[in-house]
Amino acid sequence: MYRDIFNGVLVNGLPEEWRKAKVIALQKKPKIVDISNFRPISNLCSLEKLFEKCVLNRLAALGYDNLMGKHQHGFRPLHSTTTCLLDIKTHITSALDKKKDILMYAVDLNAAFDMLRKMCL
Secondary structure (H helix, E strand, C coil): CCHHHHHHHHCCCHHHHHEEEEEEEEEEECCCCHHEEEEEEECHHHHHHHHHHHHHHHHHHHHHHHHCCCCCCCCCCCCCCHHHHHHHHHHHHHHHCCCCCCCCCCCCCCCCHHHHHHHHC
């Protein structure tokens, strides 16, 4: 049953209902009176999430993993922020052992969407 539905979605595109999300405000900081202390969280349609997972599994079976760089940790099975940090640590310790210089650039995107919202207003 789901196979027919998902194959239809692959041919015809995502239904409009699946694109809608229920948005709730999640409190980031204790000061409730300031609206900037909340961040929007969107709950997507469960069928859309299931469809996305099926497509991801099918792409993985086709070997899409080879298309991504070996340092890509997001959206890959058995990869996470922890494996990313371990990878960085390995590179740093290896360079230090070889007495090489180390340069690292990091970006904190913690409030990136807050800044985007302010720029769009």
